[in-house]
Amino acid sequence: xxxxxxxxxxxxxxxxxxxxxxxxxxxxxxxxxxxxxxxxxxxxxxxxxxxxxxxxxxxxxxxxxxxxxxxxxxxxxxxxxxxxxxxxxxxxxxxxxxxxxxxxxxxxxxxxxxxxxxxxxxxxxxxxxxxxxxxxxxxxxxxxxxxxxxxxxxxxxxxxxxxxxxxxxxxxxxxxxxxxxxxxxxxxxxxxxxxxxxxxxxxxxxxxxxxxxxxxxxxxxxxxxxxxxxxxxxxxxxxxxxxxxxxxxxxxxxxxxxxxxxxxxxxxxxxxxxxxxxxxxxxxxxxxxxxxxxxxxxxxxxxxxxxxxxxxxxxxxxxxxxxxxxxxxxxxxxxxxxxxxxxxxxxxxxxxxxxxxxxxxxxxxxxxxxxxxxxxxxxxxxxxxxxxxxxxxxxxxxxxxxxxxxxxxxxxxxxxxxxxxxxxxxxxxxxxxxxxxxxxxxxxxxxxxxxxxxxxxxx
Ligand SMILES: NC(=O)c1ccc[n+]([C@@H]2O[C@H](COP(=O)([O-])OP(=O)(O)OC[C@H]3O[C@@H](n4cnc5c(N)ncnc54)[C@H](O)[C@@H]3O)[C@@H](O)[C@H]2O)c1
Numbered sequence: 001x002x003x004x005x006x007x008x009x010x011x012x013x014x015x016x017x018x019x020x021x022x023x024x025x026x027x028x029x030x031x032x033x034x035x036x037x038x039x040x041x042x043x044x045x046x047x048x049x050x051x052x053x054x055x056x057x058x059x060x061x062x063x064x065x066x067x068x069x070x071x072x073x074x075x076x077x078x079x080x081x082x083x084x085x086x087x088x089x090x091x092x093x094x095x096x097x098x099x100x101x102x103x104x105x106x107x108x109x110x111x112x113x114x115x116x117x118x119x120x121x122x123x124x125x126x127x128x129x130x131x132x133x134x135x136x137x138x139x140x141x142x143x144x145x146x147x148x149x150x151x152x153x154x155x156x157x158x159x160x161x162x163x164x165x166x167x168x169x170x171x172x173x174x175x176x177x178x179x180x181x182x183x184x185x186x187x188x189x190x191x192x193x194x195x196x197x198x199x200x201x202x203x204x205x206x207x208x209x210x211x212x213x214x215x216x217x218x219x220x221x222x223x224x225x226x227x228x229x230x231x232x233x234x235x236x237x238x239x240x241x242x243x244x245x246x247x248x249x250x251x252x253x254x255x256x257x258x259x260x261x262x263x264x265x266x267x268x269x270x271x272x273x274x275x276x277x278x279x280x281x282x283x284x285x286x287x288x289x290x291x292x293x294x295x296x297x298x299x300x301x302x303x304x305x306x307x308x309x310x311x312x313x314x315x316x317x318x319x320x321x322x323x324x325x326x327x328x329x330x331x332x333x334x335x336x337x338x339x340x341x342x343x344x345x346x347x348x349x350x351x352x353x354x355x356x357x358x359x360x361x362x363x364x365x366x367x368x369x370x371x372x373x374x375x376x377x378x379x380x381x382x383x384x385x386x387x388x389x390x391x392x393x394x395x396x397x398x399x400x401x402x403x404x405x406x407x408x409x410x411x412x413x414x415x416x417x418x419x420x421x422x423x424x425x426x427x428x429x430x431x432x433x434x435x436x437x438x439x440x441x442x443x444x445x446x447x448x449x450x451x452x453x454x455x456x457x458x459x
Contacts, residue, residue, distance in 0.1 A: 040164065042394060043114050044074030049138075049393050052077030052109055053117045054102045054128050057085035058246055059142055060119030063170065064089060066386040067117055067140070073390055076113055079105045081226035082245070100226050102128055106135065114138060115393055119170070121249045122257050124232045126151035127456045129403075133158050133165060134457050138393040140386065142170040143265035145403060145410040147257050150447035151459060152414055153434050156407025158458050166392040168399040169406035172385035173266050173360065180380045182357040182364035186274030186310075190366060190375070191350025193312035194275050197305075198331070200320040201263035201344035201359070204297065210251040210258075210322075211289040211297040215243035233450040251294045253421070253445075258295035259321035260416040263344060265409065267359045268319075269401070271346050272409050275315065276308040279411060279431025285419035298322025301416045312351055319416060332370050418445045 044050035051073055053064050057080060068075050079099045080086040090098050099105035106113075115138035118128045126146040132139045133155070146152045159167045173179055204210045218238035221227045227239045234254040242248070249255035250262055271277075280303035287296035301319040305311070320326060321344075328335050331349055333356065339345055343359035353368040366373045385400070392399045411434070418436070419427055428438045436443040450456070 040114075042072075043112055044076065048072050048074040049390055050074050050076045050112060050114045051117060051390075052079070052096075052105060052113045052115075053089070053119065054079045054105070055118065055120035055124075055142075056080045056089035057082060058119070059170070060117075061089065063117050063119045063140070063142070063386065064092065066172075066384065067390065068093065070387050070390045072394055077105050077109050081229035083224040083226075101229055103131070106131060115140070115166075115390075118142060121230075121245070121255050122147040122261065123234050123249075123255045126155060126459055127233050127450070127454065129155060129167075130158065130456050130459050133162065133167075136162065136165060138166045138389075139403070140168045140170060140389050141403075143406075143410075144257050144261040144413055145169050145265075145406045147255075147261070147414065147417075148445070148447055149411050149414045149418070149434060152407040152411040154458055155403045156405075156411075159403035159407070166389060166399050167403040167406075168385070168389040168392075169265070169401040169403065169410075170385070171265050171269055171401050171406070174269050174401050175383045175385035175388060176361060177380045177382040178361055178363045179270050179357065180382075181377065182270045182355065183274050184378065184380060185364060185366070185375070186271060186348060186355060189310075189350075190353065191348055191355045192352035194271075194310060194315055194348050194350050195312045196331075196349040197268075197271055197275070197315055197317040198319075198326040198347040198349075199264055199267050199271075199317070199344065200325050201259055201267060202323065202342040203259040203263050203321055204251060204295070205322045208248050208250045210295050211291060212251075212294050213291055214293040215240040217241075217243075231451070233454040233456075234448075235451060253293065253295065256295070257414060258417045258420055259299075260301060260319055260420075261410070261413045263321070263359070264319065264413050264416070265406075267344050267346050267357075268413075269409055270357050271348050272412070273405065275310040275348070277305045277315070277412070278308075278408065279434075280305050280317070280415060280429055281314075281431070282426055282428050283415050283419045284424070284426045285416070285422065287420045287423050290420050290423065295417070295420050296322070298324050299420055300324055301419055303412070303416070333367060334370070337365075418442055421445065 042049045075093045075096045078089045078096045079102045116132040118141040129139045129141045217240045219241040221239045284302045287299035290296040303317040305315040307313050339358045340360050340362045346357045348355045356365040389399045391397045427436050
């Protein structure tokens, strides 16, 4: 790279977000970042942000640790449908009120809470987050933002209608310097206009069960487990010990969003935002062993995005999981490409080079004519994703993955998850209406009916 180019990158890196033409997803991000409306007075002791957590095991425990490490936070409520898990969290925050049912927590805390953190399985993200938004609470919700296309669109729309409310999807890797560097470099056009986009992860193989029939059996529900609360908006089914909770719910259509929903939030966020992508025009999937109840063990998904100012025309996106990967040689990359782990990566093939963005803590790699090119790191800094959100709730700085943007990305991933059920069928998508137009069965998965008694306003 020429020294003038290096210097350009160094000088421009911090200004990159505002330098990008404000269209598509990037525009939403910019709009949400400038919408720094005066915040309300926080309700916690000494003006601290009063936060309540829903789901405090697994990632939820980490979310709790991170949020409560902010000096301006008071944790006022803890909720988990598993009373054993709740007991552990109560030891971490002895003064907080505690509940098994998040709806009772919302009613009991009422005005005493400013903000909600949702770290439950995917199918309950939208109901829990939307109910909080309906009550004008700030929300931090784990990725993927929601399981269903419709839920993602509604969360994005309702968040956009509430400029005083701060939202953030729990993609903490997006706050890392390595990923923000990739975003900046792509926005600066380091590989030229994009011609193709690839992504992959090793999930689900070896991580959670997939491609199986519905688990057989009907075990007694332990008295400490709220099975009905776990099911939430999804249809009733019998409890089967160790089949669903914790963690294994990911492989089921009723609870999870499959490998693409689980990992592409962490992998495709950088190129999705940098290339200002919207909704795909079509999606196609080769998924040999999906069942009526579970996502497949491996799949290849193909989407096509309309051209944007950052692409060289219509953009093909190819996604692989469960051990499948893009053919690196045909992309012009070394076949022994070194990545930090098996989580996966995104590849942007541009007119003048190729950018590889690993999923985890490693900087992007740039290739030209098959050889890696060095570039100066412009000094982008890692921030704490949870603290960014708390600060923004308190009126300082901005949340970097607000629902307005996260919802657009996750709408795409939820569409990919739908395509898993329809092996080798091209599904046409109308992004303005949020409808699959050529298959009514597939369109029936854009939005699912909620179980009786679980209706949520705006969903
Ligand atoms: N950002 C990340 O790096 C990251 C990592 C892991 C998981 N996640 C996300 O976090 C979420 C949880 O994943 P996990 O692996 O921790 O799952 P998990 O099953 O291990 O934990 C979920 C927790 O929520 C509780 N829970 C379930 N339903 C509930 C309900 N209706 N009300 C209250 N509590 C409920 C469970 O008892 C459990 O404590 C998922 O959306 C997942 O995608 C994010």
